[in-house]
Amino acid sequence: MKDGGYSFKYRAQPTSRQMMQHTDNAADAARRLLSWYDRHHRDLPWRISPPMARDGVVADPYHIWLSEVMLQQTTVQAVKPYFHKFLTLWPKVTDLASADTEEVMKAWAGLGYYARARNLKKCAEAVARDHGGVFPDTEEGLKALPGIGDYTAAAVSAIAFNRQSAVLDGNVERVISRLYAIETPLPSAKPEMRALVARMTPADRPGDFAQGMMDLGATICTPKRPACALCPLNADCLALKMADPETFPRKAAKKDKPLRVGAAFVASGPDGAVYLRKRAETGLLGGMTEVPGTAWTSRIDGDNTIEAQPFAAAWEPCGTITHVFTHFELRLSVYRANVAIRDKSGNGWWEPLASLEAQALPTVMKKAIAQAIPHAFKAGTN
DNA sequence: AATTCGGGGAG
DNA sequence: CTCCCAGAATT
Structure with a gap:
């Protein structure tokens, strides 16, 4: 695992037989998730759909990175027009690197979280200057760049470079918290969740697995009224079996807005x-x-x-x-x-x-x- | 561990 | 109205 470094304290130590059982269940769940993704994946502008991937089409790291930064705390629908606008204005990462920062801010206006636009420009400059215009192909290399944190580094690593990285976003947090009925509230529960995702992520098609988990969270394992009857993981879901899935993930209370x-x-x-x-x-x-x-x-x-x-x-x-x-x-x-x-x-x-x-x-x-x-x-x- | 960062769509 | 969205950087 490339994403170690934290201690895994999820419940008591399982026996080796339980661990094997757990691993088998996780591997089987991953297979069913990928099968579901093949049949129900969404068609998104930056995505290489499974049929195209079989024809040898590979994702452009620049496209994946650009979409992932735009998608930070932002809905797919809001991102789509901005994604197209940026690719039209700056087709390659080197174009963005040499662009005028003020033009980038103008193009980003309305999308929110404007530090993302400033870091986007800095990241493009770093890729052009320090990496010959080619994105690093490891989580560590990606995370060293401006505006790329745990999630985006893992997502680009898995989706654009086919690496076995554990991708944990808001959708996956919800899926995992229900699958394992995790009582620890967010954000404290993130290390546990990341370890469980890492255990489930397959060596084959890790990028499609990550996108499948996110699609599942977006369309089936939704915040309210999840469609559990249609879920490919419903046989494994502890929250469905023991409690009310809609009450997961647990979260710390939020403060009021002045x-x-x-x-x-x-x-x-x-x-x-x-x-x-x-x-x-x-x-x-x-x-x-x-x-x-x-x-x-x-x-x-x-x-x-x-x-x-x-x-x-x-x-x-x-x-x-x-x-x-x-x-x-x-x-x-x-x-x-x-x-x-x-x-x-x-x-x-x-x-x-x-x-x-x-x-x-x-x-x-x-x-x-x-x-x-x-x-x-x-x-x-x- | 908490706070600071936008904006909009779903229910 | 409330929730939350393919989170990251800073303190």
Whole structure:
């Protein structure tokens, strides 16, 4: 096993006969999982389906890596258009490596978790500079690259390089937790789960096994109302046999989201251009474009509302927007001003309305601009 | 071990 | 409304 390094403390030491029985069950379960995958796999843009694989088609590591980074905490449906856009703009990893970072941020805008885009660019640069434009073909080599952690290293290793790596994502966590009725709550249970996945992962077709487990979690072993009657592993599932599968995996309680408030200022120039500026490279929405505004704090500070104005103008309130982030909810008061002369004293710039859509604007900023200028992002304006 | 990172779709 | 999605980096 290439993924050792942690102690396996799952229950008591099994006898050798039990271990053999367990191993046989795991191997048989893997076979049934692969058989199910052959018949029920989803057709995804980055995936080499089993029939094509039999014709000798192999996955492009660049495609697998790009899709896996985009898929981190992100649904397949949300990723698809971005995957196609990136391959059109940058067909090879070396193209992405030599691209302008600002163009990459623009292309990523709307997908969220923007540190992924910054690390994506750094990773492409590292592959081009340190590896001759070829991705490392081991978990260790992959994990040393920016933006590639335990999951992505194992996934690329298994799917693109046919290595026997243990792939553990949110789907597999759910499948494994039910299969073995694991009472340990997440995230503490991850080492146990990874060891069980490693034991089950076959030497033959490890990439299809990983994708099959993820497809199973996405379509059969779902968070709510799992279709256990259709599951190829239902004969082995301890949660189905002894408890309620829907109650797995166990998870630590989550904390509530606080409310933060602030103000945003949308200035329109004489020709309709909007005043924009660039956010700091690190932190929330790091490196993305924004309209000027106050800091986002737990309660309203009237003085900040004055200081945060980019320049003196006849600012008029035009309503509020709300936006939900991962760990807080934001309520923004939006102000609008139509100015006759473009102020050029600050660090920002005036962006024509026609090219607003193509900017690196996160969703919350598009909401704020649309609140002030309802036709800003409508079709026909670009 | 906890926290910080977006956005959207399903139920 | 709640949950969670092919998680990683930082503290």
